[in-house]
Amino acid sequence: MPFINAKITVPVPQEKHDVLKAEFGKAISIMNKPESYLMVGIEDNYTLYMGGKPLDKGAFVSVQVLGTVDKAASAKMSGKICDILQSLFDIPPSAVYITYQGIADWGWNGSNF
Helix, strand or coil, X not given: CCEEEEEECCCCCHHHHXXXXXXXXXXXXXXXXXXHHCEEEEECCCCCEEXXXXXXXXXXXXXXXXXXXXXXXXXXXXXXXXXXXXXXXXXXXXXXXXXXXXXXXXXXXXXXX
């Protein structure tokens, strides 16, 4: 039931798509969610501005989960997401925004959880 959508300013070759997906898959356990239900969206070459200036290397990541978001878990998850983006794409944590959203009703396979 979790969904992570990453909008990244740099190009992401297919092999890095797979690595990013796998790293997000490991990280989602921080939010007490199973990787087996994780959906990941990756938008590369995305135009982002921060403070009115274009970002050469930056990212906006949205994390949505079924239920409520635990503040301690989301804080830990933010650190992990920044580590992943810095390791894979040399994106500094200061150029990353991350949002968290808990969803009460989540549909899948013709019904809701």
